[in-house]
């Protein structure tokens with residue numbers, strides 16, 4: 001996936017400008033920035049859900065909607081209507097709508113993809129449970145399975161770790177790493193900076209524009225973190241992510 005010169009205005013205000021970003025097959029890429037930096041807007045622009053003012057989004061060689069059919073999207077957990085009376089299995093199956101087509105019945109392949117997606121997040125045993133009865137971690141795994149059911153080539157993950165316990169974070173991190181190794185392209189927003197530095201091969205630090213990008217070991221300059229996140233120079237929080245320099249303490 002390639003984003004070039006992306007610019008987005010919302011409510012008459014510039015939210016994103018001059019965004020250049022790539023995610024290749026086999027990569028888990030982190031998109032990090034403070035609240036309001038435009039991370040969700042960027043994901044929604046890739047999905048074609050947000051009107052863009054300028055720039056292009058190319059997925060699998062196509063700038064039109066065709067490439068988007070193989071994009072899996074995991075929204076922030078609170079955006080899903082969990083009180084809707086529907087089972088885990090049916091939520092995951094709904095991820096196949098793009099493959100089945102509106103109004104058509106699910107077939108053998110759709111149920112197979114649903115089962116495989118549930119197995120990957122270890123939710124097969126809970127497939128008949130109404131989603132309203134799940135814990136936060138189980139809900140997050142259902143949303144990931146719903147995106148995987150499409151068998152996407154590109155997976156967009158919006159804050160998949162927020163509010164999760166350590167075992168669930170580790171389960172999902174291992175899953176995302178495996179998916180990348182299998183040749184998927186993954187783009188993930190997160191506020192877990194330390195986790196992103198460990199799990200992601202490359203990072204984009206954004207705050208309405210791309211402040212810096214590179215492998216985690218290439219982002220050792222505290223200046224870019226200060227600019228993107230508003231850390232104060234010498235902040236002990238910079239040291240917690242392994243970014244500090246004697247002259248800035």
Ligand SMILES: Nc1ncnc2c1ncn2[C@@H]1O[C@H](COP(=O)(O)OP(=O)(O)OP(=O)(O)O)[C@@H](O)[C@H]1O
Pocket residue numbers: 010011015033034035036037038039040041042
């Ligand atoms: N529909 C909208 N109309 C007007 N402004 C919007 C709309 N949606 C988002 N915004 C604004 O766009 C900016 C970027 O929002 P966005 O949700 O993309 O940020 P984010 O980086 O995902 O933030 P967070 O980390 O808090 O989830 C914010 O200032 C937000 O208020």
